[in-house]
Amino acid sequence: MKIALVGIGKIARDQHVPALEASPDWELAATVSRHGTVEGVESFTAPAAMLDARPDIGTVSLCLPPLPRYAVAEAVLRAGRHLMLEKPPGATLAEVHALCDLADRQGVTIYATWHSRMAMAVAAAKDWLAGKTVREGRITWREDVRKWHPGQDWIFAAGGMGVFDPGINALSILTEILPEPVRLLAADLDFPANRQAPIAARLRFSRGVEADFDFRQEGPQTWDMEFQTDAGRMALRMGGNRLEIDGRHRQGADDIMGEYPALYARMARLVSDGKSDTDLAPMVLVADAFTLGRRNTVADFQF
Amino acid sequence: MKIALVGIGKIARDQHVPALEASPDWELAATVSRHGTVEGVESFTAPAAMLDARPDIGTVSLCLPPLPRYAVAEAVLRAGRHLMLEKPPGATLAEVHALCDLADRQGVTIYATWHSRMAMAVAAAKDWLAGKTVREGRITWREDVRKWHPGQDWIFAAGGMGVFDPGINALSILTEILPEPVRLLAADLDFPANRQAPIAARLRFSRGVEADFDFRQEGPQTWDMEFQTDAGRMALRMGGNRLEIDGRHRQGADDIMGEYPALYARMARLVSDGKSDTDLAPMVLVADAFTLGRRNTVADFQF
Numbered sequence: 001m002k003i004a005l006v007g008i009g010k011i012a013r014d015q016h017v018p019a020l021e022a023s024p025d026w027e028l029a030a031t032v033s034r035h036g037t038v039e040g041v042e043s044f045t046a047p048a049a050m051l052d053a054r055p056d057i058g059t060v061s062l063c064l065p066p067l068p069r070y071a072v073a074e075a076v077l078r079a080g081r082h083l084m085l086e087k088p089p090g091a092t093l094a095e096v097h098a099l100c101d102l103a104d105r106q107g108v109t110i111y112a113t114w115h116s117r118m119a120m121a122v123a124a125a126k127d128w129l130a131g132k133t134v135r136e137g138r139i140t141w142r143e144d145v146r147k148w149h150p151g152q153d154w155i156f157a158a159g160g161m162g163v164f165d166p167g168i169n170a171l172s173i174l175t176e177i178l179p180e181p182v183r184l185l186a187a188d189l190d191f192p193a194n195r196q197a198p199i200a201a202r203l204r205f206s207r208g209v210e211a212d213f214d215f216r217q218e219g220p221q222t223w224d225m226e227f228q229t230d231a232g233r234m235a236l237r238m239g240g241n242r243l244e245i246d247g248r249h250r251q252g253a254d255d256i257m258g259e260y261p262a263l264y265a266r267m268a269r270l271v272s273d274g275k276s277d278t279d280l281a282p283m284v285l286v287a288d289a290f291t292l293g294r295r296n297t298v299a300d301f302q303f
Numbered sequence: 304m305k306i307a308l309v310g311i312g313k314i315a316r317d318q319h320v321p322a323l324e325a326s327p328d329w330e331l332a333a334t335v336s337r338h339g340t341v342e343g344v345e346s347f348t349a350p351a352a353m354l355d356a357r358p359d360i361g362t363v364s365l366c367l368p369p370l371p372r373y374a375v376a377e378a379v380l381r382a383g384r385h386l387m388l389e390k391p392p393g394a395t396l397a398e399v400h401a402l403c404d405l406a407d408r409q410g411v412t413i414y415a416t417w418h419s420r421m422a423m424a425v426a427a428a429k430d431w432l433a434g435k436t437v438r439e440g441r442i443t444w445r446e447d448v449r450k451w452h453p454g455q456d457w458i459f460a461a462g463g464m465g466v467f468d469p470g471i472n473a474l475s476i477l478t479e480i481l482p483e484p485v486r487l488l489a490a491d492l493d494f495p496a497n498r499q500a501p502i503a504a505r506l507r508f509s510r511g512v513e514a515d516f517d518f519r520q521e522g523p524q525t526w527d528m529e530f531q532t533d534a535g536r537m538a539l540r541m542g543g544n545r546l547e548i549d550g551r552h553r554q555g556a557d558d559i560m561g562e563y564p565a566l567y568a569r570m571a572r573l574v575s576d577g578k579s580d581t582d583l584a585p586m587v588l589v590a591d592a593f594t595l596g597r598r599n600t601v602a603d604f605q606f
Contacts, residue, residue, distance in 0.1 A: 070486070092591035093396075094584075095486040158489075159595040183373070183398040186461075196597055281397075287590035288395035292462040294499055295598065 001271065002029035004050055006072055007063035008036025011086065015115075016063055019260035025268035029057050047072045051079040058082060059109075059271060066091040067159050070099070077102045082109040084267050088168055088283050089113075091159045100278050109270045111263075112278045114172035118262035119240030121252035126177040128234055128245065129227070134178060136228040137209035141170040142217035145199070151303045155197065162197030164286045167213035170225065173240045174209070175281040182206045184285055187293035192301035199301055203289055304574065305332035307353055309375055310366040311339025314389065318418075319366055322563035328571035332360050350375045354382040361385060362412075362574060369394040370462050373402070380405045385412040387570050391471055391586050392416075394462050403581050412573045414566075415581045417475035421565035422543030424555035429480040431537055431548065432530070437481060439531040440512035444473045445520035448502070454606050458500065465500030467589045470516035473528065476543050477512070478584040485509050487588055490596035495604035502604055506592055 003026045005016055017038055020028040030042045032050045037043040044050040050057070060076045061084040062069055070090060076083050083103065089112035090096040096112065103110035116122070143166055145155070154160050161168070175181065182205040189198040203211040208228075223239035235244040242252040270277055306329045308319055320341055323331040333345045335353045340346040347353040353360070363379045364387040365372055373393055379386045386406065392415035393399040399415065406413035419425070446469055448458070457463050464471070478484065485508040492501040506514040511531075526542035538547040545555040573580055 092487050092595055093587045094484065094591050097587070098484060098486055101484075158597040161594075181397065181401060181404075183401055184395050191598070284396045284400070284590075287587075287594045288397050290593040291464075291590045292395055294461040295494070 001025060001059060001268065002027050002057045003059045003061055004028075004030040004032060004054065004057045005038075005061050005063065006032040006047055006050075008033035008038065009063065012036070012063045015260040016061065019264050022261060023264050023268075026059075026264055030054055047075055051075065051081070059084065059267070061267075062086060065154055066161070067154070067157075070095045073099050074102065077106050077108060077110070080106055080108060082267075082271050084111045084263075085113060087112070087114050087172065088161065088286070089278070089280070090283075093280065093283060093287055096278070096280060096283070100276070103276060109267075109274070110276045110278055111267050111270050112280065113263045113267075114169070114176070114279070114282060115259040115263055116169035116172050116240050117176045118259040119173070119238075119252075120258060121236060121243035121250075122173055122176060122240045124243050124251045125234060125236045125240070128243070129177055129179055129229065131179065132229040132231050134180075134207050134209070134227050134229055137174075137205075137207065137225065139170050139174065139209070139211035139225045140222050141167055141211065141224075142214040142222040144218050144221065145215040146303060153303070156192070156195040156199070156301065158196040160197045161286070162191075162195070163199055163201055163213045163215040164197075164289070166215070167201060167211070168282050168286055169239065170211060170213070170223070171282040171285050173225065173236065175279070175285070177236075178207075180207070181281065182209050182285075184288040184292055187289040188296060189289065189293040190296045190298045192299060193297050194300040199298065201289060201293070304328060304362060304571065305330050305357075305360045306362045306364055307331075307333040307335060307357065307360045308341075308364050308366065309335040309350055311336035311341065312366065315339070315366040318563040319364065322567050325564060326567050326571075329362075329567055333357055350378055354378060354384070362387065362570070364570075365389060368457055369464070370457070373398045376402050377405065380409050380411060380413070383409055383411060385570075385574050387414045387566075388416060390415070390417050390475065391464070391589070392581070392583070393586075396583065396586060396590055399581070399583060399586070403579070406579060412570075412577070413579045413581055414570050414573050415583065416566045416570075417472070417479070417582070417585060418562040418566055419472035419475050419543050420479045421562040422476070422555075423561060424539060424546035424553075425476055425479060425543045427546050427554045428537060428539045428543070431546070432480055432482055432532065434482065435532040435534050437483075437510050437512070437530050437532055440477075440508075440510065440528065442473050442477065442512070442514035442528045443525050444470055444514065444527075445517040445525040447521050447524065448518040449606055456606070459495070459498040459502070459604065461499040463500045464589070465498070466502055466504055466516045466518040467500075467592070469518070470504060470514070471585050471589055472542065473514060473516070473526070474585040474588050476528065476539065478582070478588070480539075481510075483510070484584065485512050487591040487595060490592040491599060492592065492596040493599045493601045495602060496600050497603040502601065504592060504596070
């Protein structure tokens with residue numbers, strides 16, 4: 001099946017293009033980007049031009065930041081093409097609801113992806129937790145924004161999500177593996193005095209689950225979650241890639257290269273089956289954190 | 304049918320109790336409140352005691368602030384009773400999703416009420432807009448928090464919603480009457496330096512709709528919305544009670560006494576039909592405003 005990729009930036013080059021080149025399901029048939037191109041692939045600078053010129057391309061994958069994404073997503077669906085969205089699937093819940101309704105009316109597939117759910121040990125962690133009772137949980141998601149988003153001011157603009165850009169990856173795993181959903185009970189959000197999105201957040205959920213998100217961690221990075229259950233301790237480390245039960249390594253390795261190939265394999269199945277997948281639970285928890293959170297002002301942040 | 308009322312404060316006395324006393328469908332059979340009572344009605348101070356003592360009461364209506372409401376709502380549903388919720392139906396979207404799932408599993412009715420949708424001219428406004436194209440809209444919702452919420456510090460605490468407490472009434476009308484849903488495009492939120500919830504907000508939606516919410520309006524209060532369509536101008540004034548088409552009064556009066564009787568009549572129908580009504584669209588727009596909004600700091604606010 002032919003697919004077009006819109007937004008040829010860092011995440012497209014690092015993950016989407018290699019995943020598509022290795023895929024048995026997909027042929028990368030066009031790109032759309034103001035500046036970026038992929039060698040050997042027809043390139044466009046505007047989505048409308050690509051949609052008009054290439055009616056043979058049935059699926060479009062978007063790797064744009066959340067704010068400019070909606071207009072392109074709507075155009076793709078109106079043109080009757082299947083749509084795959086990087087996380088988070090939009091800047092607001094209402095716009096994603098609108099896209100889901102439109103995809104439904106158009107009879108096409110929409111897939112709101114959560115790449116962290118495809119990490120190597122997530123399915124095993126979910127299996128292990130099934131039927132157990134979570135008594136306590138601790139999520140620590142601390143990374144260096146200067147390393148992962150160098151100079152990307154949009155991430156700290158209003159609507160840019162700040163530390164929830166990586167934090168939502170943790171929440172996408174949490175909402176996938178827990179046997180029962182959690183609710184947010186309280187949140188503390190730290191906004192740099194010169195920015196409109198938080199650089200750190202501490203969240204308290206039901207079922208004794210807490211999360212500590214921080215965008216200021218230099219040196220080793222931390223993407224860990226630990227759960228105490230009625231039947232032992234589980235830890236999921238390295239962004240969902242490594243599972244430990246009662247302190248012993250059970251599965252996985254320090255590798256994130258499998259996530260995007262798995263997303264594209266799932267998209268191929270969804271299109272073949274005429275289905276959609278739009279679980280907004282991680283995004284709901286982020287919106288709840290912004291709604292419920294205490295706002296603290298912290299030191300200015302400069303890249 | 305017998306009903307219990309939980310939370311005997313200002314809104315219960317002003318609206319819920321008179322509506323129930325005048326209702327042909329309901330008998331107010333018990334109250335639960337730490338301090339408040341209703342003459343001639345059995346009173347309890349804890350929800351669990353009422354649920355245990357009065358298995359004959361099949362329906363419970365909650366008039367508690369959003370933050371303490373969830374635990375009571377969950378207990379009501381677990382006890383197999385039908386549940387009616389004041390607006391907003393919870394402090395977070397995730398907790399309302401959890402209540403909806405629980406009601407579904409228990410086979411009972413849940414009704415997330417929006418009293419402003421029952422204002423006298425809302426249905427006529429919706430009928431008039433049907434099939435028309437909205438080109439522009441302007442919502443002005445300005446009231447005096449000292450008059451309507453005297454000394455209620457919880458409304459400016461984190462999760463207290465601030466000016467969205469009245470603003471969500473406007474959004475509940477907007478989402479009811481528009482022929483097509485709107486998305487939030489941008490928001491400006493004004494937080495008093497000494498408070499954790501906004502005292503004013505300016506919202507920009509798709510379809511040319513804008514909203515101006517302010518909690519600092521002394522003197523005459525304003526709850527107006529005006530729409531320019533492809534077939535004339537419509538204004539809905541006095542909180543949805545008065546409809547004007549092209550400047551001429553069409554329907555309604557300055558009266559809000561009909562809203563709560565209409566809510567209880569609808570709850571009676573939902574229970575009889577074994578149905579639920581939980582439209583979260585107004586709450587989604589508020590969560591989107593907190594997620595997307597620019598935060599401005601304004602002068603301290605004291606009651």
